[in-house]
Amino acid sequence: MNVYKSHRKLILYSSTLLISILLIIFIPKILILFINFKAITLQSIPLLALIVSIVCVYSISYILKKLDLYLPRDLVDFLSAHNYKIKFYNVITKILKLWNMVVLVLLISMVILILLILFMFLVGFILLIINTIKDNSTNIPEFLSNNSVIKYALIVLAFSFSSFFLIALPGISIFAIVFPQNKSSGLFDTSDIPISFIAKAIDEINSFSFSLPWEDLQQNRKKISNLIHDALEFITVEDKFFAIPLGMRYSQLFISGLKNKAAKTDILYRINGLTEELGEIIIKLNCMNSARDKEEISNDLKEYLKIIEDRNLCEIKKKVKYKKANVIWKTTEKVALNPLYYIMKIIFRF
Numbered sequence: 001m002n003v004y005k006s007h008r009k010l011i012l013y014s015s016t017l018l019i020s021i022l023l024i025i026f027i028p029k030i031l032i033l034f035i036n037f038k039a040i041t042l043q044s045i046p047l048l049a050l051i052v053s054i055v056c057v058y059s060i061s062y063i064l065k066k067l068d069l070y071l072p073r074d075l076v077d078f079l080s081a082h083n084y085k086i087k088f089y090n091v092i093t094k095i096l097k098l099w100n101m102v103v104l105v106l107l108i109s110m111v112i113l114i115l116l117i118l119f120m121f122l123v124g125f126i127l128l129i130i131n132t133i134k135d136n137s138t139n140i141p142e143f144l145s146n147n148s149v150i151k152y153a154l155i156v157l158a159f160s161f162s163s164f165f166l167i168a169l170p171g172i173s174i175f176a177i178v179f180p181q182n183k184s185s186g187l188f189d190t191s192d193i194p195i196s197f198i199a200k201a202i203d204e205i206n207s208f209s210f211s212l213p214w215e216d217l218q219q220n221r222k223k224i225s226n227l228i229h230d231a232l233e234f235i236t237v238e239d240k241f242f243a244i245p246l247g248m249r250y251s252q253l254f255i256s257g258l259k260n261k262a263a264k265t266d267i268l269y270r271i272n273g274l275t276e277e278l279g280e281i282i283i284k285l286n287c288m289n290s291a292r293d294k295e296e297i298s299n300d301l302k303e304y305l306k307i308i309e310d311r312n313l314c315e316i317k318k319k320v321k322y323k324k325a326n327v328i329w330k331t332t333e334k335v336a337l338n339p340l341y342y343i344m345k346i347i348f349r350f
Helices: 002-006 008-034 044-066 071-081 085-135 142-146 148-178 192-206 214-235 261-286 291-310 327-347
Strands: none
Touching: 008 044, 008 071, 044 148, 071 085, 071 148, 085 148, 085 192, 085 214, 192 214, 192 291, 214 261, 261 291
């Protein structure tokens, strides 16, 4: 009994993990029995993945609530108690960036394939009209009647579509359990990650000693710079392929659902100003050679940390314009990413 009391949460979470694994294994088999799946084709895999993800997330969420467990809080408490939080957040950062890159590549390939297929049908339709006018015949153009190109394009599109769901939905399901949900935006709240990186950077600066050899001093400067850089990954407003997903950045807590363009632009410019100021601190770190420099940098970081923690963007006076995303990125975001985040907000609101 004493063992259960001292390790209660660990036992309950282990049991929940076992239940979730069993759900993932058995739900598809049960669905195949009751739903008229004559064969698991590429087209049916996304539907299967969607149903399994929804059932698993809601089931696990229900179990955790009944057991009075809250994974985001308990996980952070456990990691903080064992000094694993920064290491864990470093791993999470790499996973999020890799996941974002794969999902974006699949989305862009899907958009390109759809546009290619539509273009081919448009060309075929135009040629059909031309043939009808010139020869008074309604023969379908050869490349459409043969349809080998379209057939292969549709196969690749179906594969990309299935791969997208098999990667995106399980990822979102895991993030929905691990990260807390922000009530105002409806998206995942990852703000503790940049906060933890900056807080750790402040601790490292405060313990910084100039009596060490030059190599050790440079190594410590690099360590602090990397912590601030990792925090910037979640704060930056610029879009890249290998970056933190758009819906998990600090700016989304403020602009998600905001309709007024001027207000949204003001927020993004302020956050970009904060990004530049933190970048300038990284530059100052390379020139930090005195206790006065160290104290100045530490105080600046504390000031920015308080702004981020309190979410008081009005304290950021510096507004900086940023390079807007290109046409391909914007098209992908509007066609695919935005619906994905709205679907996520609806499905995983619990």
